[in-house]
Amino acid sequence: MKRYCLTLDLKDDAQLIAEYEEYHREIWPGIKKSIIDSGIINMEIYRFDNRLMMIMETNNRFTFERKAAMDVSNPKVLEWEALMWKFQQPLKNAKPGEKWVLMDRIFKLNG
Numbered sequence: 001m002k003r004y005c006l007t008l009d010l011k012d013d014a015q016l017i018a019e020y021e022e023y024h025r026e027i028w029p030g031i032k033k034s035i036i037d038s039g040i041i042n043m044e045i046y047r048f049d050n051r052l053m054m055i056m057e058t059n060n061r062f063t064f065e066r067k068a069a070m071d072v073s074n075p076k077v078l079e080w081e082a083l084m085w086k087f088q089q090p091l092k093n094a095k096p097g098e099k100w101v102l103m104d105r106i107f108k109l110n111g
Contacts (some may be wrong), residue, residue, distance in 0.1 A: 004055070004102060007100070008051075008052045023084070027080075037070065039063075039066070042055075043057075
């Protein structure tokens, strides 16, 4: 199992943030299936103000390249991502078109 932490900002608008959270209370079934099918075995998203942090735990089949290839051929994922972009904004140092940005681990207590 491998763990990844990613970050993203939401637009700084309380109504949009509340709507974004509502969508994530119960994500669309096709989105959940696509996450699991890609090799992600657990995913959590945390929020502070308009900053999000996602923790993903993956199996050995998961790669970001494989997930991206699966996503571009899945109309439901494309629809979901377009909808989510209404609420999200890129981080200041993100590459063009990049949403969630992989974080670097700088500390680990054990190991």
